[in-house]
Amino acid sequence: MPSNIHSVAKVHRVACIPGDGIGVDITEAATRVLNTLSTVLKTFEFDFTTFDWSSKAYLERGWYMPPDGLDQLKKYDVIYFGAVGWPDVPDHISLWSLILPIRKALNQYVNVRPTSILPGTKSPLADCKREDLDWVIVRENSEGEYSGQGGISHEHSEHAVATEVSIFTQVGIERIMRFAFDTARSRPRKKLTMVTKSNAQRHGMVLWDKVFYQVAKDYPDVSTDKMLVDAMTVRMVLHPTSLDTIVATNLHADILSDLAAALSGSIGIAPSSNLDPTRKNPSMFEPIHGSAPDIAGKGIANPIGAFWSAAEMVRWLGETEAADGLMKAISNVTAAGVKTKDLGGSEDTKGVTNAVCKEIEKLFGGGE
Numbered sequence: 466m467p468s469n470i471h472s473v474a475k476v477h478r479v480a481c482i483p484g485d486g487i488g489v490d491i492t493e494a495a496t497r498v499l500n501t502l503s504t505v506l507k508t509f510e511f512d513f514t515t516f517d518w519s520s521k522a523y524l525e526r527g528w529y530m531p532p533d534g535l536d537q538l539k540k541y542d543v544i545y546f547g548a549v550g551w552p553d554v555p556d557h558i559s560l561w562s563l564i565l566p567i568r569k570a571l572n573q574y575v576n577v578r579p580t581s582i583l584p585g586t587k588s589p590l591a592d593c594k595r596e597d598l599d600w601v602i603v604r605e606n607s608e609g610e611y612s613g614q615g616g617i618s619h620e621h622s623e624h625a626v627a628t629e630v631s632i633f634t635q636v637g638i639e640r641i642m643r644f645a646f647d648t649a650r651s652r653p654r655k656k657l658t659m660v661t662k663s664n665a666q667r668h669g670m671v672l673w674d675k676v677f678y679q680v681a682k683d684y685p686d687v688s689t690d691k692m693l694v695d696a697m698t699v700r701m702v703l704h705p706t707s708l709d710t711i712v713a714t715n716l717h718a719d720i721l722s723d724l725a726a727a728l729s730g731s732i733g734i735a736p737s738s739n740l741d742p743t744r745k746n747p748s749m750f751e752p753i754h755g756s757a758p759d760i761a762g763k764g765i766a767n768p769i770g771a772f773w774s775a776a777e778m779v780r781w782l783g784e785t786e787a788a789d790g791l792m793k794a795i796s797n798v799t800a801a802g803v804k805t806k807d808l809g810g811s812e813d814t815k816g817v818t819n820a821v822c823k824e825i826e827k828l829f830g831g832g833e
């Protein structure tokens with residue numbers, strides 16, 4: 466990059482947490498794509514700082530994040546996260562030692578998971594066309610079933626008792642509902658489906674429903690409907706065209722978004738954004754797939770979810786042209802048949818990454 470670029474380009478500071486397994490591979494791929502994007506556009510730069518807060522490091526030293534880890538992250542504009550989880554560490558330890566504290570402490574109370582069928586890929590639903598599946602799932606990201614409240618009594622006896630307390634607050638529900646309604650309003654169909662289980666969960670979910678209908682009064686231009694979560698799985702499979710924007714609790718949206726990713730072709734393409742809409746703290750971007758220990762280090766992980774998450778990060782940073790261009794590059798590459806095996810292709814991680822970088826150069830740099 467020419468040296469004079471440094472005097473005019475904006476610098477976006479990114480904290481990278483590759484984590485475990487294929488998280489390392491896809492984070493490396495994403496940073497390469499992002500650097501290609503900034504180099505070609507010349508209007509901004511990325512300053513990446515990598516944090517080795519992995520399970521391997523945990524096993525060696527006994528911690529994921531240092532005591533001041535959250536304060537360190539607050540110095541950055543955004544966070545890019547790979548994946549966490551390894552067979553040698555119980556999942557509840559890895560999650561509650563790393564990603565969940567980040568989401569909670571940095572007020573990332575919104576998780577956005579867009580879903581669509583990319584060009585050149587297909588849904589496992591036989592008759593589902595690209596235009597039939599175009600959803601945004603808005604997940605409450607701070608309370609509900611992942612609030613961390615509860616405990617185990619008589620843990621080391623045959624009479625152990627465990628409680629898992631779901632926390633729902635008026636404030637927490639209302640803010641996620643308003644974000645979901647605003648999202649629905651910004652989309653062409655202006656349609657929002659609320660997912661619940663208030664027939665069986667008669668306290669927290671009833672409040673969830675009540676607040677939804679209260680907030681809906683402020684959005685008369687948005688059409689709404691309600692689904693019980695079990696029936697929602699059926700509707701997603703049998704009637705995908707009936708859905709557009711979806712709002713659900715922490716647990717329900719976590720499960721439904723994995724189903725949505727599978728219906729769009731592969732969990733390997735699905736992105737997510739952990740947002741603090743107040744922008745007082747950095748937001749975090751990550752593909753929704755896990756660390757996949759079974760294929761870690763083999764260089765075959767699908768990087769598309771990582772690239773799409775990176776595009777969402779770029780958009781959040783205000784670089785709309787760059788975000789649109791990155792998504793166009795991704796779409797052009799999948800349309801050309803450059804795909805990993807989970808999408809029916811034959812390429813590896815590096816091959817897809819190379820193709821996306823070349824496509825970025827072609828779109829923005831005039832290359833052939």
